[in-house]
Amino acid sequence: MKVLVCISHVPDTTSKINFTSDNKEFDKNGVQFVINPYDEFGLTRAIWLKEKQGATVTAINVGKAETEPTLRKALAIGADDAIRIDADATDGFYVAQQIAAVAKENNYDLIIAGRESIDYNGGQVAGMLAALLNQPFVNACVGLEVEGSNATLMREIDGGKETLTASLPLVIGGQKGLVEEKDLRIPNMRGIMSARTKPLAVKPATDGASRVQVGSFEKPAPKSAVTMVEADNMDELVKLLHEEAKVI
Amino acid sequence: MSVLVYLENWEGKFKKNTFEAAQYAAKTAEMMGTSVIGVTFGTISDDAAELGKYGVSKVLNLSGDDYNSFDNYKIAAALKEVAAAQNCDTLIVSGTFNGKAVAPLYSVMAEAGMITNVTELPSSVAPLTVKRSVFSSKGFVNYSTEASSKVIVFIPNAVGVVAGSGSAEMTESNVSLGDLPQTNVTNVDRVQGKIPLPEAERVISGGRGLKGPENWSMVEELAELMNAGTACSKPVADMGWRPHNEHVGQTGIAINPELYVAIGISGAIQHLAGVSNSKTIVVINSDAEAPFFKAADYGIVGDAFEVVPKFIEALKKFKA
Structure with missing residues (x-):
């Protein structure tokens, strides 16, 4: 079984988000980058498939050289090899086209992407990739078992969960539930050392269109000052919620 | 067109x-x-x-x-x-x-x-x-x-x-669909009687400050009184006190209800990222220095186990 795990290179969840002075771009200054948390659950699930069912795991990323440490981390966690497509990840459709081109050459049995990345929150790549490859798609996937060429999956739905079956090859948009938080792996020294020598192929981008244009960024409007209410005066809170905030 | x-x-x-x-x-x-x-x-x-x-x-x-x-x-x-x-x-x-x-x-x-x-x-x-x-x-x-x-x-x-x-x-x-990749649904498990989070207009959320899953009955009572959904912070879901589908925040569900009530949640940046679009935010926390107060509209410094029952009483009085 060949598994491809899509890795997005994103600011750490604790990052303060700033934009460049012309508001045209995200300001990367002083920002720590990590594997997109949604992708990390998928990566760990893929490594379980490797350990328990003999799968090979390839990590892929669309990005310039600065994203390589993130791919190396995926290798240190346990991916067998990695591919970096040397292009800026301009939008979801562009990224999906790039990964689809690699997938078409390599016939993966399973492609795991995150349901969204925590930077642009597009939630587009996994589904677009499935459609470009004409393979079954399960989004917000919280459970995956593979037996032969059949998969049993679970996905989150509004107010519950749904169980599905599908045949490989298939594409999922993963999230927590594929594995739990406690199952995530911190690379150990041996992993980090071996990651240095694992193959990381750099491929040129293929032609791909982008269908959206990005305008100016802005930060959320600052919150007005908090109104403190005394702990023994909950009647006042109810009154404020009713009369001032008008939410009850 | x-x-x-x-x-x-x-x-x-x-x-x-x-x-x-x-x-x-x-x-x-x-x-x-x-x-x-x-x-x-x-x-x-x-x-x-x-x-x-x-x-x-x-x-x-x-x-x-x-x-x-x-x-x-x-x-x-x-x-x-x-x-x-x-x-x-x-x-x-x-x-x-x-x-x-x-x-x-x-x-x-x-x-x-x-x-x-x-x-x-x-x-x-x-x-x-x-x-x-x-x-x-x-x-x-x-x-x-x-x-x-x-x-x-x-x-x-x-x-x-x-x-x-x-x-x-x-x-x-009617339309003709042609040949498409297939998935087959074998089971749908929908929680009954609860308001799904993404659509909830009001959300009551609990954090580690509630000390244990056995203390959620007051969160649920408050939610029922306000016709609200229930939610929790990431640590609470990770410890298994509440199901993952209640986790709101950066890597959980992002919500934007009319009202968000956070009980015993300090307000880490990852949590705020998922809830800051709420139109009105009420924060109940025993620590006056909790960062969440900076993002709140209404703040109450106090012990959740004293404040929430009083809040429930006040709501019952208001509704009566």
């Missing part, structure tokens, strides 16, 4: 999400100077005429074996066929779990420019320009698309709904 809207139903029933999508589409169509057509799938038990109150007067219903359970490819392909047959160039989808599964498939099939995570009505229709949230609501940006076909996915509760007058007529319709 008209606007098409995916009108989701849950076991035949429409919900606020459906009406919000209808209204978003109707208002977009009005800006474009064109008409709107709704599509809904499967057997409908609700009165489709209701959709007219939100500006959609023409609704097509596609039913039959293909739509008895949810299949993202079938819905996406059907929407594409309907869009072509009805001359629609813009599709509006609510960002529910199903909507988010369908839209990217549709965008590839229909070669549509796709804009997701949208927080407002379009600011312009030539080219189509809308504001969307990025970096888990730590920023916003206008996206536009000049593609001839377009799909917009808005965040549930982002624009809200106001019922007007009007009525809708629903007619049966």
